[in-house]
Amino acid sequence: MTTGEIAAFDQGEDLPESLKGTLPGHYYTDPGIFRAEQAAIFETQWFCAVLAADLDKAGRFETVQVGRESVLVARGRDGAVNAYLNVCRHRGARLCTEESGEVRRAFQCPYHAWTYSLDGKLISAPNLTSMPDVDRARFGLHRVHVREWLGYVWVCLADEPPSFEDTVIGDVTNRLGTPDAIVGYQVADLKLGRRIEYDVKANWKQIVENFMECYHCATIHPELTEVLPEFADGLAAQYFVGHGAEFGQDVEGFTVDGSAGLERIPGVNEEQDRRYYAITVRPTVFINLVPDHVIFHRMFPLAPDRTLVRCDWLYLPEVVDSGADIERSVELFHRVNQQDFDACERCQLAMDSRSYKDGGVLVPSEHHIGEFHDWVREYIG
Amino acid sequence: MIFVGELSELPPGESVRVQGEVAIAVFNADGELFAIDDTCTHQDASLSDGWLEDCAVECPLHAACFDLRTGRPSGPPAKEPVRTHQVVVQDGAIYVRESAPVGSAALGAEAAVGEAVR
Numbered sequence: 001m002t003t004g005e006i007a008a009f010d011q012g013e014d015l016p017e018s019l020k021g022t023l024p025g026h027y028y029t030d031p032g033i034f035r036a037e038q039a040a041i042f043e044t045q046w047f048c049a050v051l052a053a054d055l056d057k058a059g060r061f062e063t064v065q066v067g068r069e070s071v072l073v074a075r076g077r078d079g080a081v082n083a084y085l086n087v088c089r090h091r092g093a094r095l096c097t098e099e100s101g102e103v104r105r106a107f108q109c110p111y112h113a114w115t116y117s118l119d120g121k122l123i124s125a126p127n128l129t130s131m132p133d134v135d136r137a138r139f140g141l142h143r144v145h146v147r148e149w150l151g152y153v154w155v156c157l158a159d160e161p162p163s164f165e166d167t168v169i170g171d172v173t174n175r176l177g178t179p180d181a182i183v184g185y186q187v188a189d190l191k192l193g194r195r196i197e198y199d200v201k202a203n204w205k206q207i208v209e210n211f212m213e214c215y216h217c218a219t220i221h222p223e224l225t226e227v228l229p230e231f232a233d234g235l236a237a238q239y240f241v242g243h244g245a246e247f248g249q250d251v252e253g254f255t256v257d258g259s260a261g262l263e264r265i266p267g268v269n270e271e272q273d274r275r276y277y278a279i280t281v282r283p284t285v286f287i288n289l290v291p292d293h294v295i296f297h298r299m300f301p302l303a304p305d306r307t308l309v310r311c312d313w314l315y316l317p318e319v320v321d322s323g324a325d326i327e328r329s330v331e332l333f334h335r336v337n338q339q340d341f342d343a344c345e346r347c348q349l350a351m352d353s354r355s356y357k358d359g360g361v362l363v364p365s366e367h368h369i370g371e372f373h374d375w376v377r378e379y380i381g
Numbered sequence: 382m383i384f385v386g387e388l389s390e391l392p393p394g395e396s397v398r399v400q401g402e403v404a405i406a407v408f409n410a411d412g413e414l415f416a417i418d419d420t421c422t423h424q425d426a427s428l429s430d431g432w433l434e435d436c437a438v439e440c441p442l443h444a445a446c447f448d449l450r451t452g453r454p455s456g457p458p459a460k461e462p463v464r465t466h467q468v469v470v471q472d473g474a475i476y477v478r479e480s481a482p483v484g485s486a487a488l489g490a491e492a493a494v495g496e497a498v499r
Contacts, residue, residue, distance in 0.1 A: 105432055106441065113424075113442045124430045124441035129404060129419070 018363065020370050025356035027376075028203035028348060034304040035068075036380040037204075041283050042067035043157040044379075046168050048285045048298050049073050050153040051192060051312060054100070055081060059118060061107075062100040065300050065308075066157060071144060072096050072107070073153055076118040081148065083155045084141035089122065090114045095141070107141075116141050150287075151188035151314075152296070168281055175279040177242030182279075184267030185289050190314035191321070193293070194330045198309040198337055202344035203351070204284065204301035205376065207309065210340050211278070211286050211297075213366040220339045223332055227251050227258055228276055234365045244275030244289075254290040255328035256335065262292040262319050262326065282375060288333065292319075293326075295333050305348055311337055385416075385468075385475035396438075398429040401479040405466055408449055410436055415449035416466035416477045423459040 015021060027033050049064045050073045061074035063086050070086035072095060086095050088109040095107050095116070106123060108115045115124040120141040128134065145156040147164050154168065173179045200207060210216070217224060217231040225231045228245040247254070253261025254276065264273065268291045277289040288295035293315045300308040313330050320326075350356050362369055385391070385399050385407050396408045404419035406429035417438070419428050426442040433439075437446045437455065445459035452462040467478040 108442075115441050124426055126442060127425045128430075129398070129427045130425065 015361065019361040020367050022359040022362060023205070023373050024359045025351040025353065028205060028351040029304050031304055033380065037376070038067035040379045042301065043069065045283055046147065046154045046156050046161065046164055048152050049083070049155045052081060052148055052151050052153050053192065059103045061096060061103065063096050063098065065302060066155060069157060070094060071155055073155065074118060081146055081153050082120060083144045083146045083153070084120050085144065087142070088114050089139045089141065090125070151190065171281045172279050175241065176277060181242070182289065184269055184272065185265055185294055186267050187294050187314065189317070190294055191317040192312055193315040193320045193326045194313040196311050196334055196337070198311065198341050200307045200309055200341045200344060201305055202307060202341070202348040203304055204299055204307045206344040206347050207299060207307055208280060208372060209369050210344050212280055212369050212372060215363060215365050216343060220343055221336055223256050224336050227254060227332065244272060244277040247274040253292065253329065254332060256331040257328060259328055261329055262324055263316055264291045265316060293329060309341070382469060382476040382478050385477055388470060388473050388475055391475060394433060396429040396433060398427060399477065401477065402482060405477055405479065407468065407475065407477060408433055408438060410449060414468040414470065414475060416468050417447060417449060417452050418463040421445055421459060422454070422461035422463055428463070
């Protein structure tokens with residue numbers, strides 16, 4: 001008995017004008033494509049790695065997955081943040097195995113005790129003095145480029161990084177209409193109020209695409225749509241340039257029940273007040289701006305079907321320090337995150353289905369996702 | 382005597398390695414100069430690359446600590462002391478008078494070897 005080949009639903013050629021094609025399903029599951037994305041996107045672009053304030057003193061470090069590389073990000077004695085490939089130059093053992101921690105003086109490989117200063121130089125190794133021809137700078141840790149912006153440490157693994165202004169800041173400008181619009185939120189001066197990590201069993205592009213559209217909002221985000229009634233129309237804040245979705249008339253704050261939020265960030269102007277702005281910074285960052293806090297998502301793509309998302313809720317330092325109740329504001333976007341990631345996981349299940357071999361379709365309020373698909377294709381060829 | 386360098390080139394907190402019969406590490410511990418054998422007695426590592434804290438140096442490899450005044454390790458993993466050597470300062474220059482090799486003389490003689498330069 002044959003299974004009977006069902007012809008793949010061919011929708012590429014003659015789609016009605018209302019619909020645009022998506023990427024084919026295998027773009028979300030194929031290890032070869034994921035590898036190409038690691039090499040050509042995550043390892044070439046500015047990648048948001050660490051909240052700088054988490055490295056609050058010399059010797060504090062975090063290790064993060066950037067493409068195929070583990071990257072060690074650490075604060076040095078001079079107060080500056082450095083980033084290195086997390087690989088011992090001797091035999092390649094992973095230097096730091098913890099996700100975060102603190103070293104007193106140096107990074108030491110647990111294999112043969114090759115020891116590196118916080119600024120990456122090889123400072124000691126067994127029998128090193130009897131090898132006077134070994135240049136300690138040359139056999140220091142491999143450095144990667146570092147930039148701090150919005151209070152986060154961004155790293156770039158490329159030899160020649162792209163312009164930070166044109167890529168990262170460019171994405172913010174394209175969304176908000178001007179690079180100045182984010183300044184008033186004083187993001188770098190805000191303080192972490194809550195962090196929640198989500199281990200999402202979905203391809204990173206599912207998560208980006210989901211964040212870019214709001215066609216799903218009225219269906220899966222009842223709380224968010226209560227606060228931002230225009231989301232019921234299905235047009236995301238990201239559909240427009242410089243548009244923030246307005247709070248409902250009887251909504252007091254960006255909270256799970258629409259009750260009052262916290263103290264407004266002083267730099268937020270009248271036009272920005274009572275509005276929600278959302279920005280996708282390719283490849284792996286979402287920034288959400290509301291008058292009293294900022295929600296900052298960092299994604300770490302780990303496998304074709306697995307993405308770690310770290311979501312930070314940032315408030316004015318005095319709000320966090322005073323112990324003010326942030327629960328209702330955290331709860332709103334925590335629910336949104338759960339609802340979104342559940343939806344992404346549901347889509348991920350079908351990506352290898354024959355039904356989705358040639359992909360699906362985007363409705364007009366999602367057409368701008370096509371630009372993201374073009375961007376991905378441009379990088380991975 | 383072994384010429385180490387100008388005193389001005391070895392500020393407090395710094396160390397330098399010089400070659401005698403064996404390698405010798407010279408430290409400026411907050412204004413007081415000390416010299417000990419440079420090689421850790423636990424594994425071949427240079428103590429002059431280690432971390433100076435008060436009157437002790439911590440080996441950069443396995444954190445064995447040696448008292449600069451006596452050469453004795455404060456605890457594991459090192460068990461054997463390092464030799465200490467006399468430091469002499471003349472006309473702004475630092476010299477080391479190397480002790481007798483291990484086994485040929487009274488190792489661990491509790492001579493005060495620090496040279497105050499304050």
